[in-house]
Amino acid sequence: MDGKHMQIGEVAARTELSLRTIRHYEETGLVIPSARSQGGFRLYTETDVARLMVIRRMKPLGFTLEQMRDLLAATDRLDSGDALDADEREALLERVRTYERAAAEQVEKLRVQLARAEDFATTLGARLEQNAPTARTRTPRAE
Numbered sequence: 754m755d756g757k758h759m760q761i762g763e764v765a766a767r768t769e770l771s772l773r774t775i776r777h778y779e780e781t782g783l784v785i786p787s788a789r790s791q792g793g794f795r796l797y798t799e800t801d802v803a804r805l806m807v808i809r810r811m812k813p814l815g816f817t818l819e820q821m822r823d824l825l826a827a828t829d830r831l832d833s834g835d836a837l838d839a840d841e842r843e844a845l846l847e848r849v850r851t852y853e854r855a856a857a858e859q860v861e862k863l864r865v866q867l868a869r870a871e872d873f874a875t876t877l878g879a880r881l882e883q884n885a886p887t888a889r890t891r892t893p894r895a896e
Contacts, residue, residue: 758796814859
């Protein structure tokens with residue numbers, strides 16, 4: 754195996770995805786290993802890792818597998834090096850722009866949720882501090 758290919762364990766470590774998740778994405782057709790070793794192990798390239806990173810970034814924003822597949826198909830076509838006529842190129846770019854706008858909207862929603870969560874945590878911390886037992890001073894015992 755040359756330096757251009759990685760086994761699934763290395764890809765999992767680099768992408769912070771589980772082996773199971775990577776296999777699931779393979780089963781759904783989102784990512785296909787670029788090669789197989791003689792022993793049948795999945796082998797991935799940097800391009801495969803980049804594809805998995807796109808998927809990983811889309812997931813927390815609520816994109817469906819079908820939306821991931823659609824965006825990847827559009828970017829694959831744009832990146833293919835094939836000659837595209839102006840209309841097809843513009844249509845593909847508009848699909849990508851649509852996902853970019855949707856991602857920006859989701860990021861803003863997440864920012865609002867995060868701000869609310871931080872306020873909540875701060876409120877709880879203040880309440881705990883307010884009700885924490887104070888250090889008692891020892892009173893001498895009457896003997």
